[in-house]
Amino acid sequence: MSPDRSSPPSRLWIATALRGGIVLFFLYAFLVGIAFIEAGIAASGEGFQDRLLQSVSHPLSGLCAGLLATVLVQSSSVTTSTIVGLVGAGTLPVELAIPMVMGANIGTTVTSTLAALGSLRRVDEFRRAFAAATVHDCFNLMGVAILLPLEIATGVLGTLATTLTDVLTGAGFEAGPSQPGRFRALVRMPAAWAESLLPSGAVASVVLLAVGLVCIFIALTFITKHMRQLVAQGVERAINDFIGSGGGLSGIVMGIVVTMAVQSSSITTSILVPLVAAGILTVRTAYPVTLGANVGTTITALIASLAVVRPEGLTIALVHLLFNLAALLLVYPVPWVRFLPVKLAEWTAELASRRRAFVAVYVVCMFLVLPAFGLFLIG
Numbered sequence: 001m002s003p004d005r006s007s008p009p010s011r012l013w014i015a016t017a018l019r020g021g022i023v024l025f026f027l028y029a030f031l032v033g034i035a036f037i038e039a040g041i042a043a044s045g046e047g048f049q050d051r052l053l054q055s056v057s058h059p060l061s062g063l064c065a066g067l068l069a070t071v072l073v074q075s076s077s078v079t080t081s082t083i084v085g086l087v088g089a090g091t092l093p094v095e096l097a098i099p100m101v102m103g104a105n106i107g108t109t110v111t112s113t114l115a116a117l118g119s120l121r122r123v124d125e126f127r128r129a130f131a132a133a134t135v136h137d138c139f140n141l142m143g144v145a146i147l148l149p150l151e152i153a154t155g156v157l158g159t160l161a162t163t164l165t166d167v168l169t170g171a172g173f174e175a176g177p178s179q180p181g182r183f184r185a186l187v188r189m190p191a192a193w194a195e196s197l198l199p200s201g202a203v204a205s206v207v208l209l210a211v212g213l214v215c216i217f218i219a220l221t222f223i224t225k226h227m228r229q230l231v232a233q234g235v236e237r238a239i240n241d242f243i244g245s246g247g248g249l250s251g252i253v254m255g256i257v258v259t260m261a262v263q264s265s266s267i268t269t270s271i272l273v274p275l276v277a278a279g280i281l282t283v284r285t286a287y288p289v290t291l292g293a294n295v296g297t298t299i300t301a302l303i304a305s306l307a308v309v310r311p312e313g314l315t316i317a318l319v320h321l322l323f324n325l326a327a328l329l330l331v332y333p334v335p336w337v338r339f340l341p342v343k344l345a346e347w348t349a350e351l352a353s354r355r356r357a358f359v360a361v362y363v364v365c366m367f368l369v370l371p372a373f374g375l376f377l378i379g
Contacts, residue, residue: 255292
């Protein structure tokens with residue numbers, strides 16, 4: 001329950017402090033979940049790891065796997081955090097994880113697309129809402145279309161992220177996996193205790209992985225809920241200021257800050273959809289906020305990297321950040337490219353408003369059929 005604005009300051013302070021404590025607890029639970037994932041993968045044996053590597057050995061199969069996983073769990077944060085755990089456990093090489101992270105970026109757009117369906121019966125509102133939602137799809141698809149081939153050809157994102165990892169960690173990882181710091185030891189303690197109680201082999205792996213995924217999902221749900229309530233007034237003021245500013249750079253900054261605060265790009269973009277549907281914002285003014293949300297959501301993977309010992313966990317988290325920054329810098333500053341996703345989204349929304357069957361075909365094919373088919377065919 002959010003604190004009443006008319007409550008005495010002492011009660012507001014207590015409520016805020018309590019919510020802050022809850023967020024810190026679930027942040028610890030989130031990191032514990034990552035440690036359970038790492039332990040579960042380590043206990044799975046070489047057979048499972050070999051099958052995992054084989055299924056995502058092709059960049060397109062990795063892309064489809066990341067997209068489909070995100071759609072199924074309805075959270076790119078869960079997907080990218082799990083990928084950080086897999087890479088941190090040494091099971092998944094960074095170069096194979098990069099397409100999966102890009103796929104997660106596409107998959108996360110399904111939430112705002114589904115949010116637009118709330119206006120389906122009102123043609124004009126639906127056209128605006130669907131354009132506001134699919135502009136996220138169009139931009140992320142464009143980013144992948146540019147950067148995935150570039151990464152395959154040059155490895156630029158992986159190389160830059162590895163360099164940054166070396167700079168950021170310094171001597172922190174020189175001791176190696178056998179000598180984790182005190183913080184990591186505290187995070188890994190529950191997983192180590194659970195592992196000692198379980199029989200070795202497949203049972204331990206399944207239990208540890210299941211507990212890890214549940215911890216991550218529940219922790220992110222509660223972190224998002226309480227952070228949204230903690231910053232609700234600030235978000236409201238930011239949106240009001242943004243509406244008066246006309247978008248642009250201020251919109252990108254707002255998207256970054258709000259998404260980092262609430263730990264969910266889906267919440268940020270889903271707030272925009274009804275505002276555009278109601279005509280309060282246009283697709284063009286909401287568009288920069290969406291781009292900022294892409295960058296802001298990368299904070300979750302960076303936090304997840306704190307729970308893993310291997311520096312590669314930080315490397316893939318930095319790849320996630322660099323990918324979204326690169327897409328933003330490649331598309332937005334160029335005038336003739338900047339609004340191409342907006343034009344594509346408006347065209348898609350116009351078609352969807354005229355042919356309602358297209359909506360079902362778009363959602364099902366884009367987020368389920370094509371990635372599943374690609375994963376089955378290529379993987």
